[in-house]
Amino acid sequence: MIKYILQRIGFAILTILVISLVVYILVAQFSENTFAAQYLNAGSNKPEIEKIYIQRSIDFHIIPDKDLNSYVGGKWLTEKLNPLARFVFWIKSVFDSKAPFGTTFDGSLISANGAKNIPDFFFKFLRYSIIITLPAFVISAILGVLLGIFAGYKRGSLFDNVINAFSLFFIALPSFVIAPILISILLTQNIPPIFYAWDPQRIQTDGWSRIITSWLPPILIIVLGSLSGYITYTRNQVITVLTSNYVLIAKSKGLGTIEIFFKYVFRNISIPLAARIIPSYIWLLSGGIVIETYWKVPGTSRIIAAAFPTGEINLIMFNTFFFTTLGVFTEILVDISFAFLDPRIKYSASSKRSFIQQFKANKIRKRKFMELATNATT
Numbered sequence: 001m002i003k004y005i006l007q008r009i010g011f012a013i014l015t016i017l018v019i020s021l022v023v024y025i026l027v028a029q030f031s032e033n034t035f036a037a038q039y040l041n042a043g044s045n046k047p048e049i050e051k052i053y054i055q056r057s058i059d060f061h062i063i064p065d066k067d068l069n070s071y072v073g074g075k076w077l078t079e080k081l082n083p084l085a086r087f088v089f090w091i092k093s094v095f096d097s098k099a100p101f102g103t104t105f106d107g108s109l110i111s112a113n114g115a116k117n118i119p120d121f122f123f124k125f126l127r128y129s130i131i132i133t134l135p136a137f138v139i140s141a142i143l144g145v146l147l148g149i150f151a152g153y154k155r156g157s158l159f160d161n162v163i164n165a166f167s168l169f170f171i172a173l174p175s176f177v178i179a180p181i182l183i184s185i186l187l188t189q190n191i192p193p194i195f196y197a198w199d200p201q202r203i204q205t206d207g208w209s210r211i212i213t214s215w216l217p218p219i220l221i222i223v224l225g226s227l228s229g230y231i232t233y234t235r236n237q238v239i240t241v242l243t244s245n246y247v248l249i250a251k252s253k254g255l256g257t258i259e260i261f262f263k264y265v266f267r268n269i270s271i272p273l274a275a276r277i278i279p280s281y282i283w284l285l286s287g288g289i290v291i292e293t294y295w296k297v298p299g300t301s302r303i304i305a306a307a308f309p310t311g312e313i314n315l316i317m318f319n320t321f322f323f324t325t326l327g328v329f330t331e332i333l334v335d336i337s338f339a340f341l342d343p344r345i346k347y348s349a350s351s352k353r354s355f356i357q358q359f360k361a362n363k364i365r366k367r368k369f370m371e372l373a374t375n376a377t378t
Contacts, residue, residue: 005336012328016321021087023320024313028083031311033062034105036077047072060105061089090317101321102314109312118318122300128197129299131215132291133284136222141277143223144230149265151231152238153257163235167228175225179294182217193217195297218288218295226284233276237269271338278334279327286323 039053054071057063063071063079071079093102101118104110115121151163170178183193196202196214203211241247241264250260289301300319307315 005332008332008335012325012332015328016324019324020317020321024087024090024317025083027311027313027316028080028086031308031313033057033077033080034311035060035062040077050074056105060102061086090314093314094321101318104312104315105310106312118314122303122315122318122322125298125300125303128195128297129285129288129292129301132195132218132297132299133222133281133288135215136219136226137281137284139219140223140227141230141280144227145234145273145277147227148231148234149238151235152242155235155239155242160235163231167231170224170228171232174290175221176290176294178224179221179290182221183294186217191217193295195295197298214295218291218297221291222284222288226280229280230277234269234273237272238265241265241268274337275334279330282323282327282330285326286319 035053035057039050042049050072051068054063054068054076057076058065061081063076064081090102094100096102099117104118104121110117110121113121113124115124147163151160154160186193191213194214195218196206196211198208198211247260247264250264255263286300288297288299289305291297292299292301293305303315304319306312307319
């Protein structure tokens with residue numbers, strides 16, 4: 001078990017590195033030099049002003065580190081440092097104690113939000129994403145599993161048909177269509193589509209009731225969007241188990257519905273449900289850009305939406321690193337939890353056979369077959 005966990009952690013680290021490398025190369029290759037854009041917008045051709053922007057481009061490893069005078073005259077505007085070299089510099093910055101994961105091109109961006117570095121800046125916004133995604137995840141997961149179980153037991157009934165129609169409707173209808181409809185309904189009730197963040201001044205002026213009320217519409221949209229997936233998956237798992245031979249044998253032995261459910265159905269659907277539901281929260285947490293934009297939620301998705309146009313590659317990379325790490329290690333925890341959910345599952349050690357010896361044995365076997373075939377023809 002320990003060897004298996006260590007292997008999974010090793011592959012997880014490799015996965016994080018590969019994804020980080022791919023994302024960094026793509027962003028570095030196709031994003032513009034933000035300091036070049038600032039220099040062109042400044043409208044000043046003075047060498048002293050130009051050297052400031054050149055030095056900043058060198059400091060952030062956007063262009064090669066050469067003598068400033070060799071760049072004067074606009075020669076640096078089209079220069080780009082190799083993305084692989086930039087990635088190596090970024091890896092080094094990850095372990096910088098003063099500025100982990102580097103700094104932003106706009107130095108005031110972090111300080112204006114009362115943050116010390118990029119991770120601190122990111123987590124200040126992450127809490128608002130959690131406010132709308134965590135309750136939505138809990139509600140949709142519990143409700144989706146319950147409705148899916150009932151629909152699976154009532155297959156072909158009116159209840160099952162209604163649930164299926166509901167699921168298909170909201171699977172086909174994306175959140176950017178549902179959100180404007182809900183906003184229009186709320187506006188008729190004089191409820192503005194604004195997410196109120198909690199702070200002492202806001203609590204005194206509006207009170208907790210109005211703040212929490214402003215959280216409910218985005219939570220509702222996420223619930224409607226994710227509920228259908230949980231219902232459909234749970235229903236299919238329940239139907240698969242109910243039509244299996246061992247459940248049919250259990251029914252023939254006279255076991256009751258409740259006993260069959262806890263002894264066979266719930267036991268067999270728990271593992272695939274855990275594998276589907278637990279990692280799905282990462283997708284909810286990282287993919288709420290539509291909801292956060294409509295309700296002006298100061299969450300992580302809005303950071304990414306603002307970081308791409310300005311080329312804030314370090315912000316993009318920390319977001320990628322955080323959610324990738326969270327995702328791959330969640331998968332490991334899910335795999336390990338299988339052994340506790342079902343004691344029959346064991347993660348055995350790998351085979352001790354040597355691949356070289358196996359290759360030699362196969363080669364000898366083929367030679368013997370050729371000799372036998374030759375003797376048979378003669």
